[in-house]
Amino acid sequence: MTPAWIFPEFSPVGVDLAGAEAVARYDHNQGTDPERDNALLDRLGVGPGTRLVDLACGTGSLVVEAARRGADVHGVDVGEEMLAFTRRRAADAGVDVSLHHAGFLSYELTGPPADVVTTRSALHQLPEFWKQAALLRIAGYVHAGGLLYVWDLMFSFPPAEYAEQVQRMIDELGRPDGGADGAGFTRADFEAHVREEFSTYSWILEGLIERAGFTVEEAAFPRPTHGEFVCRRR
Template identity: 40%
Template sequence: MQSWHYDELRHCGVDYAKAEEAEAYDEQHKKFRDYEKEFGEMMAFLELEDAGNKTLIDLGCGTGATAFYAAEVFQKVYAVDISEAMIAQARKKLGAENANVAFVQAGFLGYEHEGEPAALVMTKAALHHLPDFWKQVALLRMNAMLKPGGLLYIHDVVFQFGPREYAEKIEAWIAGFEKVAGAAFRADVETHIRDEYSTFGWVLEGMLEKAGFMVEKRRSNDGFVTEYACRKVAEMGTAV
């Protein structure tokens, strides 16, 4: 690897490589998330037909919030994460019987997909760990993992408000999390804003276009958490 290349193991923000962070993850997130409902909503949003014959790559899969349900529906699931501790939690939940799930410890910038090109690449609450320049590289790499016409699903904190409104919007958003998930989680959300790399919708949408995608759908209920369904419309070749 070139000496100027981003080091994905040198995490930013919340340290998901720590075993205690990984062990506490589901309990903390279940205070404000319902993984099964999220999976159903994602599938409805994507309107993907015939998933039983399709391959899914989940980048930044974490403790398997999606993989657990996707294993029942997709022919093959590649569950990829940079943190061995998070993958260990996912493995525990999925058990040995889910032979159609392959766990891979790798990052957005290092994962080499060896199976057939996927119909769906997804990333949930993970892409914001990369600074924008490296998000662009990651999106090019996702393009290369997909079949022509394949779909990219992004679910992440992407700012949809006007730049000048940032202070009041962020204060209100953080206060909302504190109400439902407590003071400790407030600290994690503050870390997200301060130390991680969520960006504006118009920035991400420009990057998606440059990576050979067309945004088909965008959904955000709060101006923060945003879902994108993006179609691969151009072959961009292999990125580093």
């Protein structure tokens, strides 16, 4: 039985991604890009037989591209509509993916350990204490030498600049609320993200990742509010 103190990960906070319409809009707005997915899969050495788990797989572009390469792909998400979208995307592409209705804190990989775990734009759904728990769980099913890739909205600016940096992100990246639908998220999406979700400083994330048993091999912060880590299981 799940203890009563476990974080309620099946009720995500912040921007509403529940419902088929919200999911289709999300897929459109986030700008699904198979080239970007394949560039990442190349970097992570994903090929035939690679056992890959994508946590919070969303609408499934990465898992479908990985499956096209013959990887043994597991997509995990708490959103049933997200999984339904991914299932359709995989069927349209004619590839097999294993999909799991579970989350960072509940997913259990059965069978051999994973070679690669990826999670993009999702770890911020958990507060720090639970991010650490999630990373420890991941470390439990990646083999030594295996890889963890994290991309997220994270903060690498000097903390004293938080107000201007957050506002700059919203001004530069948020498209006007109520405008025509298009690629990218609205100002209101970014405002809700910062207000209600749990994006944090890159140096906190790095500490959590290291303490879970991974070594950060690459870190990149293309914007002061977005970054990635490539990490190897010790």
